[in-house]
Amino acid sequence: MARYKRFTFLCDPDERRILAALAKRLERSQSDSVRWLIRNAAAELQPAGSCVVCGMPAGDRGACPEHLQMLERIELEAERKNAQEGSHARQA
Numbered sequence: 001m002a003r004y005k006r007f008t009f010l011c012d013p014d015e016r017r018i019l020a021a022l023a024k025r026l027e028r029s030q031s032d033s034v035r036w037l038i039r040n041a042a043a044e045l046q047p048a049g050s051c052v053v054c055g056m057p058a059g060d061r062g063a064c065p066e067h068l069q070m071l072e073r074i075e076l077e078a079e080r081k082n083a084q085e086g087s088h089a090r091q092a
């Protein structure tokens, strides 16, 4: 899966402990556990068949036509960036 932007946030010691405990229970890294939480929370809040971005009807594609294009562009950019990073790594 493409990873293309860093996002940091402040948490208190309780939230940090909860995240560590969740990661242990999920047998994932803490970063991956945050991703799991975001995706599951979004899926929980989103009615089935609606766009993940705007909530408009989206059938079984997960996003309305406009946002499907946007998400595909983001995916392509991430793939390009990963390919570039891969070629830089080979040159180094």
Ligand SMILES: [Zn+2]
Binding pocket: 051, 052, 053, 054, 055, 056, 063, 064, 065, 066, 067, 068
């Ligand atoms: Zn949409």
